[in-house]
Amino acid sequence: MSELSRRNLLMGTAIVGAAGALGLPGKSASAASDPGQVGQARWLEGTAPAATPGVTWGMPWPRGHLPADRDLAVSTADGTQIPAQTWVTGWWPDGSVKWTAHAISTPHPTATTYQVTPGTPLAPATPLSVTTGHDTIDVDTGVIRVRLATHGNALVRSITRDGRQIARDGTLVCHRADNPDSPSRRESFTSTIDTVRVEQTGPVRAVVRFEGSHRADHGHRTWLPFVVRLYLYAGSDGVRLVHTFTFDGDHDRDFIAGLGIRFHVPLTDEPHNRHVRLAGAGDGVLSEAVQGITGLRRDPGAPVRAAQVAxxxxxxxxxxxxxxSGRLQWIPEWDQYTLRQLTADGFQIRKRTGDGQGWVNVHGGGRATGLGYVGGPSGGLALGMKDFWQLHPTQLDIRGAAGPEASLTLWLWSPDTTPMDLRSYHDGMGQDTYHKQLDALEITYEDHEPGYDTPYGIARTSELVFWALRATPTAERFAALAAATSTPPQLVAPPAHLHAAGVFGDWAPVDRTTPAKAHIEDHLDFLVDFHRGQVDQHGWYGFWDYGDVMHTYDNDRHTWRYDIGGYAWDNSELSTDIWLWYQYLRTGRADVYRFAEAMTRHTGEVDVYHLGRYKGLGTRHGVQHWGDSAKQLRISTAANRRFYYFLTADERVGELMHALVDTDRTFLEVDPIRKIRTGPYTPDPHALDMGFGTDWGALAAAWLTEWERGGDPSALRRLRSTMRTIGAQTNGFVQGSALYDLDTGEFAVASPPAVSVSHLSAVFGLVEMCAELTELIDEPAFTREWLRYCRYYNATEAEQITEFGVSFGNLNLRQAHARLTARAAASTGDPALAARAWREFHEGGAGYGPTVSWRTTTVSPPLVLAPVDETDFVSTNASAQYGLAAIQCLALVGDQLR
Structure with missing residues (x-):
């Protein structure tokens, strides 16, 4: 039995049992329909990669189609089978498989598409093996053997190939400074392992997870907890490394002055046969020997020179x-090389012959792809990083190249730049009461509160690859490795397959069959292209910033409001992440995928707390990602992460979503509306004031994902009980909030009922979650009340009064909520509601209306530092909600667009 069935059959059986016991809709997996459906996959960037350490991707299946005990095989379009490993990542309520993940190590050299079909998977010629010893874990890919440690400092004890040790002691390193503004004392730290867990054992893919922290080389302090995963594939000489650290220092005293990973590389070749390779911009490669014998006054001979250069x-x-040959002793041996990318637009390479000697500048350029190599014809190690220049300040160091052993260090934070400074950008300006804080909010839109502007608990994930090479690669091969490191090749299911599987709710592939639809599609392309372009024009790069975008533009200064309170970094406000992922789903565009991918990595780590008082909460938009005092579930919501997880099976994003399952308990610690309450309130675990929109919607996303991934009965219980008790409210979602019991997972039915409708309730993933929940879980009262909310949010005042006794007041974001009207129309088949939805959409209330120009103008120096394209109408809030409204209206009532 394959891993698919062996590992997941019991899980699937548990879900089928839960479905029967809890009355979930659907049929049993044994009644699955046509088993011959084919899952499609293609390369994201369109062409087969020249190099990859291995590839993993997600594949969706229609409800009721794939039973838990069905084996799956992977092949090219012409039927050539590829060794593959498959496992389940998501389930339908009937126990059938919703999502599978697939791993291949050696793609077909020319195939651009693959298919997944029922059948016996092909095993690798040499299956990957994992052997656990007393204090080590050995992973043998058939090409390299990697010995991992279960305790101590070095995560990677050794890497061997063909019986030769290529590298040893792969260790995390860190420097700490006392002061970022002037020279100060530096402390060095190295990793110490707490726990190691083998998460997958092959035959194609192995995953090993390390957890630990950084311990002082001199002293007893430990800080900066880390999670590192290593991914190894059968037949591959590359290893993917996903590195996450969490900041747990004092932001006023602890300044990271260097953060990276270091390997030691034994060198046995003569100095003139030792080689250094550094990847510059594009396909650029610096190719040098430690002891160069070209360009000398005397010529060693053409064959000698040609061999060294190659x-x-x-x-x-x-x-x-x-x-x-008689004068080799007089030729310098270059012992040390450094490539440092201190800004997004400039790298520098320099070298020297040893400690205490002067540096010689080698070259410089714009944006390095970020791969370094040291070794020789007997073998060597290459080490690089995804998004190397985007996540500056980064650095690659080679030291000891002239000696018996070199070190190769990749710095996630360069030691050659200013230490990392996470202090608050202002001193509070006297905002020591809620009255003052709310008054300041009126002018800068920043919600400040002392003690809340802390980075304690934020995190960052970086993706690295190291390659244990048999010999020095050619320049062409090295450039291919650099490209695969910088932009890892990714297989994806195309839009038509994703849509046919019925995943992710209300969306449909691009449809330009009518002028009206094409007109909206043009606008959707315009918005994505504009915001992508702004990233580069305004330099939204850097270790803590890359992946986010800005909130609001300042046309007077011709820049985004990067320095004005809550108008600066977006931090997922109004579902930017979700908009981009839906636009990717329907277009399949690689550039949109990479844009959304970077945002997922950023917003799930930097904008969310993983330790401390605010663990599980995210931070509202602001000048610093963690600076605003609004710590809320609407930012940390799993609704923003689900796409990337199911499309890639990424374990880090999976554990981020798992960590959110019990965040209903955060309401005991932080009251989201503490500043605007009109009466006394003490959090009570049996009566927590919780909103149905941004609060419950975020919890529902976490519970739904947890249930889909593994059938967690607690997550399902809380989903069903909250859905049932929302449906039991006299006014349903229009009630706005109710008292929640942590133990029972139920809302108390409000008496007397109230009407409390906010324009923000539905725009942080609630619409998207309800689209899925109402299809997956049979709670008729909940569905009825959700559709009632959808119908009446944009209804006339008279209609609201007739239905609820009072009007909802002067609500905002009418264009954004047109998709709710469209949902009501699609569910009821009411053409009048469909026409109303399109009218609301085109009128553009609080969005983009009929007077918008849909053009940009270029502003040039000296009015700005560098040319920028700007509009007189774009804001990120409006773009995200226009995008989501357009996408969902097209999917729900597109056939009634005139």
Missing amino acids: GQPTPDVSTWATTV
Whole structure:
């Protein structure tokens, strides 16, 4: 039985049992329909990659189609089978498989598409093996053998290939400074392992997870907890490393002055047969020997020079011209190299012969792809990083290249730049009461509160690859490795397959069959392209910033309001992440995927707390990602992460969503509306004031995802009980909020009922979650009340009064809520509601209406630092909600667009 069935059959059986016991809709997995459906996958960037350490991707299946005990095989479009490993990542309520993940190690050299079909999977010629010893874990890919440690400092004890040790002691390193503004004392730290867990054991893919912290080299302090995963694939000499650290220092005293990973590389070749490779911009490669024998006053011979330049072993020294061979001792040996990318637009390479000697500048350029190599014809190690220049300040160091052992260090935070400064950007300006804080909010839109502007508990994830190479690679091969490191090849299911599987709610592939639809599609393309372009024009790069976008533009200064309170970093406000992912789902565009991917990595780590008082909460938009005092579930919501997880099976994003399952308990710690309450309130675990929109919607996303992934009965219980008791409210969602019991997972039915409707309730993933929940869980009262909310949010005052006794007041975001009207129309088949939805959409209330120009103008220096394209109408809030409204209206009532 394959891993698919062996590992997941019991899980699937548990879900089927839960479905029967809880009355979930659907049929049993044994009644699954046509088993011959084919899952489609293609390369995201369109062409087969020249190199990859291995690939993993997600594949959706229609409800009731794939039973838990069905084996799956992967092949090219012409039927050539590829060794693959498959496992389940998501389930339908009937116990059938919703999502599978697939791993292949050696793609077909020319195939651009693959298919997944029922069948016996092909095993690798040499299956990957994992052997656990007393204090080590050995992973053998058939090409390299990686020995991992279960305790101590070095995560990677050794890497061997063909019986030769390529590298050893892969260790995390860190420097701490006392002061970022002037020279100060530096402390060094190295990793110490707390726990190691093997998460997958092959036959194609192995995953090993390390957890630990950084311990002082001199002293007893430990800080900066980390989670590192290593991914190894059968037949591959590359290893993917996903590195996450969490900041747990004092932001006024602890300044990271260097953060990275270091390997030691034994060197046995002669200095003139040792090679250094550094990847510059594009396909650029610096190719040098530690002891160069080209360009000398005397010529060793053309074959000698050609071999060294190519990275091949030179002919024996005895065959050289004696005018060179007799004077080798006078040729310098370059012991140290550094490539540092301190800004997004500039890298520098320099080298020197040893400690205490002067540096020689080698070259500089714009944006380095970020891969370094040291070794020789007997083998060597390459180490690089995804988004190297985007996540500056980064650095690659080679030291000891002239000695018996070199070190190769990749710095996630360069030690050559200013130490990381996470202090608050202002001193509070006297905002020591809620009255003052709310008054300041009226002018800068920043919600400040002392003690809340802390980075304690934020995190950052980086993706690295190291390659244990048999010999120095050619320049072409090295450039291919750099490209695969910088932009990892990714297989994806195309839009038509994703849509046919019925995943992710209300969306449909691009449809330009009518002028009206094409007109909206043009606008959707315009908005994505504009915001992507703004990232580069305004330099939204850097370790803590890359992946986010800005909130609001300042047309007077011709820049985004990067320095004005709550108008600065977006931090997922009004579902930017969700908009981008839906636009990717329907277009399949690689550039949109990479945009959304970077945002997922950022917003799930930097904008969310993973330790401390605010664990599980995210931070509202602001000048610093963690600076605003609004700590809320609407930012940390799993609704923003689900796409990336199911499309890639990424374990880190999976554990981020798992960590949110019990965040209903955060309401005991932080009251989201503490500043505007009119009466006394003490959090009571049996009567927590919780909103149905941004609060419950975020919890529902976490519970739904947890249930889909593993059938967690607690998550399902809380989903059903809250849905049932929302449906039991006299006014349903229009009630706005109710008292929640942590133990029972139920809302108390409000008496007397109230009407409390906010324009923000539905725009942080609630619409998207309800679209899925109402299809997956049979709670008729909940569905009825959700559709009632959808119908009446944008209804006339008279209609609201007739239905609820009072009007909802002067609500905002009418264009955004047109998609709710469309949902009501689609569910009821009411053409009048469909026409109303399109009218609301085109009128553009609080969004983009009929007077919008849909054009940009270019502003040039000296009015700005560099040319920028700007509009007189774009804001990120409006773009995200226009995008979601357009996408969902097209999917729900597109056939009635005139």
